[in-house]
Amino acid sequence: MKEYSEKETRILDTAADLFAKQPFHKVLLSDVARAASVGKGTLYLYFKSKEDLYFAVLFRGFDVLVDRLQKILSDKAMPPDEQLTAVVRDLAEHIYGKATNVELLGVVMTCPTTDEWSQKRRELWALIEEIIRRGVAQGVFEDATPALTAKYIPGLIRSVCLFKPEGVDIKTICNHACDFVLRGLKKA
Amino acid sequence: MKEYSEKETRILDTAADLFAKQPFHKVLLSDVARAASVGKGTLYLYFKSKEDLYFAVLFRGFDVLVDRLQKILSDKAMPPDEQLTAVVRDLAEHIYGKATNVELLGVVMTCPTTDEWSQKRRELWALIEEIIRRGVAQGVFEDATPALTAKYIPGLIRSVCLFKPEGVDIKTICNHACDFVLRGLKKA
């Protein structure tokens, strides 16, 4: 997990909030500065450019998410299907909780091509793949291509959150998404 | 299906191309005009603003897509699981084929709130829901909430396309996505 100073954190929080509400080009750095209670120049002490700030926001969100999921995986006592359920639930809650994070999972997977990003992406996929493999090994799951399946589960969750019908609450959504994923994996 | 004049079509094609390659704020209207071989002012004869043009591009892509899928649905002789497979495959190929279309399904579902858009969104969902319902009626599918499932299938496809691992070709992707969706629906 990357570390951030107190001021960096405040800036990132503010920016995350604003980028979540509007597209990139409608977010003004002066708004970010004002909302974060720092001078406009201060932003440039921490981030090279507007784009740099944008990606920093996304990366931090992604980093936090992956870290959380890794904690689930490390609980070796939990059976794979429960782990997967927990991961799905956590992904859903995380995305659902902060509007930024919806956009996040959309861009995150494609745009930035630095090592930092590739690595983090691989961590997420590896983590899900690992759960599926364990499930297959234990005879709970059936999946010929766990690597592939792992890759679109995050997107599936994102979709479920984005396209949820009005009036359906987060619990219901989670349950349905879990069912859907598990039905696609559980051994007959 | 909305109709477009020859010149409108040329502008939309050009803009679609450019918006696919760069984010909104990096696309210049002067570039669009030059590439479409029209004067800059001409853009404004057909579209109120840059944003208007952007959404028009997205809408047209969406419109085309939905229209194509409706043709599949109207073939009453085709069994529901084949219809769903065809829809998934078509969605995947459409998205995969043009970079704009990836962005499309992301934005399309959330941003614009005009009647035109809501209506088109509903058409897409209704269409998929209808296939699932037929499948359930014929005892091929099992799904307690077809309306909900219908809502995230498009997102699922998008994810599969976005997150596809390097070097895997479109056919494989489609097949896997179809399997996944069908396993989630087929009656045991």
Added chain:
Amino acid sequence: MKEYSEKETRILDTAADLFAKQPFHKVLLSDVARAASVGKGTLYLYFKSKEDLYFAVLFRGFDVLVDRLQKILSDKAMPPDEQLTAVVRDLAEHIYGKATNVELLGVVMTCPTTDEWSQKRRELWALIEEIIRRGVAQGVFEDATPALTAKYIPGLIRSVCLFKPEGVDIKTICNHACDFVLRGLKKA
């Protein structure tokens, strides 16, 4: 008096109306065209440019005004003080009646330097000067510099109209302006 074709007249009327309501740069030729029920291109059949149209509007108004006043002057039976009263009254009513004409008398006197304009300006001044001179000759007026006085009487009227206090009607305004002018001229 310059002659204008039926269509030219319609364009000038419309333009006069619009230029009266807004400053030059806020009047669009497309608005003029629409309001005059002619094509935009048609304007250019009659006027070389936007500026040309603008000055044509002003000139016509000026021309009409001067022509009307000359009719007063030509009535040799009328005593000079009555003539002056009539001139003042006519100027006031003319300006008051159409908003364009207020602006008109402001610009008219300074801007255009063509022969056509200089000539028309001189006609107006000559006409008033002539009345004053007659008055002086008949011992009704007293004025050492009738040429100078003639030059600012039109402006005075304009001021009276522009700066009239709310709720005072045109008749009152005219009377007051007449009094003021006559007091400045009448022999003690």
Added chain:
Amino acid sequence: MKEYSEKETRILDTAADLFAKQPFHKVLLSDVARAASVGKGTLYLYFKSKEDLYFAVLFRGFDVLVDRLQKILSDKAMPPDEQLTAVVRDLAEHIYGKATNVELLGVVMTCPTTDEWSQKRRELWALIEEIIRRGVAQGVFEDATPALTAKYIPGLIRSVCLFKPEGVDIKTICNHACDFVLRGLKKA
């Protein structure tokens, strides 16, 4: 009197100069910026828009003028006819001195309807009216409607300046204008 920062003053001076030489739509903000030795963006730190700058220029000129005239009024020792002469002379010199100021008195009285403007206008009129009233009280002037007379004296001066014949100098103009005004007011 409104206060202006050093930079604001420089911008206003420059703009006043340019607006005096050309009509509004021919003055480019980039020219104003260059001539004032500031960045184009700086203009927008002080003025909301081009129009705002324009009116600010006019207002400052008006403000300066009224302030100067109020100094004349406050000299209680000066008899009313001398005060009026001084006011007329000052108005004339002010207008005559800067081309902007001609435009100024034309627009100033009608266009802007903000409180700031109405108030300043009222100050000017009140000031002249007060002089007339004093004159009437002292038996020097005769005027049934001082409020009305006050309203068109500024316009009269403007006319005298605008319509002055070629080759007549400012002194002569002033004298004539003073005579004219005083003849209209002096008790027989």
Added chain:
DNA sequence: AATGAATGAGTGTTCATTCAT
């Protein structure tokens, strides 16, 4: 003669970025 779709030079305005304090 009449039109109005098409044009693109021209301009007001914005906003990321810098730098003197």
Added chain:
DNA sequence: AATGAATGAACACTCATTCAT
């Protein structure tokens, strides 16, 4: 380190003018 006034490159958008019909 922190600031925010100043900047000017960059861009969306306008609108007088043209010209094919």
